[in-house]
Amino acid sequence: MTFDYDLFVIGAGSGGVRAARVSAAHGARVAIAEEHKVGGTCVIRGCVPKKLLVYGAHFAEDLADARRFGWDVPKCDFHWPTLRDNVLNEVDRLEGLYSENLERHAVEIIRQRATVKGANSIALADGRTVTAKTILIASGATPVVPDFPGAEHGITSNEAFHLEALPKRVVIAGAGYIANEFAGIFHEFGAKVTLVNRSDVILRGYDETIRDRLLTISMMKGIEFRFHASFERVTRNDDGSLHIEMSNCDPVDADLLMFAIGRKPNTEGLGLETAGVELDDKGAIVVDSDNRSTCPSIYAVGDVTNRVQLTPVAIREGQAFADSVFGDKPTKVDYENIPSAVFSHPPLAGVGMTEGQARNRLGTVKIYTADFRPMKNVLAGRNERALYKMIVDGQTDEVVGIHMIGPDAPEILQAAAIAVKARLRKEQFDEVVALHPTMAEELVLMK
Missing domain, CATH: 3.30.390.30 (FAD/NAD-linked reductase, C-terminal dimerisation domain)
Known part of the structure; x- marks a missing residue:
């Protein structure tokens, strides 16, 4: 059978881009579909813009400390729109570089949603159907939004980079790395920050002594924690602020509610059932050590597999896939001793x-x-x-x-x-x- 492509990649994030580029370098005819921006979560709405916000937030302490080192630093005001727009401009620049890199390797970029339509067929949003010998799912993950009355008033980390104004009072749901990072960012920008968590453990999976030290320092800085609390209802006050009701603690009024309670694989509506691709109980694609799903022609890498949700891991998986399938160089990713970091304060x-x-x-x-x-x-x-x-x-x-x-x-x-x-x-x-x-x-x- 003749196919339109040797490889069709769904999702132009870190894993998908690496897999597409390297597969094309190995001689494969490759197309990659992306319904948002090329670069994925890390580049567009994750690691990169967040780290730039972290850098911006650090200046709050650095400017204050500079006075002790002899610098005559006047009172400084922070202008959120300046940082926000500069960060978004950098994101646009990086998206352009990612796109240019793919095009330079003769990878066709299809800027629309693509879904699976059988073991070797892909349906595009414009109504076309194309075929590929091999399909790679690299659609990533998306923030989880809880279900309770008024949850629609909250945002996720995706929207945090586009805020029109800096909130003065922020409530963050969750206690993982995203929650603690944004808690530090908003706090350094002058907001009153409250973290709400269903348990009394922050940063589950990290060393207990280290995470306890972060909790102590965060509380010393003025960040508040509400443990063993669950959201019950959120309503909007007459002045536009939010009234947040929780179990086991008093209500809180805030200007911003942000959900950072985890991320779920982006598999909903992808049509994977048409090819017999198995999903686990969290909606992640089940793959073997070669990144192959239960459908022999369909593979998956990155957050959509819910193995290790880290950008460098997705890149390694994309590289291993390309080398194994198109480079005649069987490669497996070693998941032992993967370093990780939390860019808290x-x-x-x-x-x-x-x-x-x-x-x-x-x-x-x-x-x-x-x-x-x-x-x-x-x-x-x-x-x-x-x-x-x-x-x-x-x-x-x-x-x-x-x-x-x-x-x-x-x-x-x-x-x-x-x-x-x-x-x-x-x-x-x-x-x-x-x-x-x-x-x-x-x-x-x-x-």
């Missing part, structure tokens, strides 16, 4: 096992910590302590986890993750001469 990062995981799996472990005030914080008069933590296998001396919170923690952790991935021992860390004076030197000084 201050940021935290980790790789490998947490203390709890290590004790459950290994039994005998050794814990090394460094709890200190960064030099800059000392002179700035900022009573905010960094915490580094190393988890070591008590039998082999192998470093099985490193977790940290403090200034530039993600930048430092990236290098440390190489050591954990390489299965280095604590002794080898100790043999490295400290780079003084730095925060990173604590990694080789922990006792």
Whole structure:
């Protein structure tokens, strides 16, 4: 049978773009469909614009600290539309680069919604049907919006980058990385922030000591937390603000309600049932270690599989798919010791096992910590302590986890993750001469 394409990709996010570009470089005839903007969640409405907001928010503390370092900093006002528009302009620039890169590799970009119509057929929004020998689903995930009266008054992280004005009072539902990151952003911009969570645990999955330190620092900064609370009703006041009623705590009035309670795979309405593609109980596409679904001609990578919802992982999966299917180079992604970070204020990062995981799996472990005030914080008069933590296998001396919170923690952790991935021992860390004076030197000084 003759097909219109060797590969048709649905979704031009990080995983889909990498898979399309590399497959085309291997000689495949490739098309990629995107109903929004090329670049996906990370570039358009996720990691990139959010990190730019984080940079902007940091200036609030940096400008205040500068006075302690001798700088005559006058009272500074923050202008949200300036940052918002500059960030959105950067997003547009990056979308152009992504599109140019695909076109340079002869990938056809179809800027409309595409759905599956059988094992080798794709239906386009304009009414056309095209065929492909192989279909790759890389449609990503979307924020979850809870179902309760008045939920329509809330927004998600998708809309946060387009706000007309900066809210003075913000309520954020959730306590994961997105919730804590935006809590820090809005707080530094001067808003009163309240996080509402159904349990009393923030950042589930991260090391307990590190997340407890973030909770302590956040509360010291003035961010409020309402634990064991569920939303019951949201109504709009006469002045346009929101009246938010919750279980187990008093009502709160706010100018903005933001939902950050998780993300669900984008599989609804994709027509996957027409090809016998199996979904799990969360709507994610079930795939094997080669990214193949239960339909032999259909593969999936990235957040739509709900394996590890991280951009670099989606890119690795897209690369592995392209090399395996079109490059005659069978490749599998290694999901062990994937580093991750939360760009909160201050940021935290980790790789490998947490203390709890290590004790459950290994039994005998050794814990090394460094709890200190960064030099800059000392002179700035900022009573905010960094915490580094190393988890070591008590039998082999192998470093099985490193977790940290403090200034530039993600930048430092990236290098440390190489050591954990390489299965280095604590002794080898100790043999490295400290780079003084730095925060990173604590990694080789922990006792």
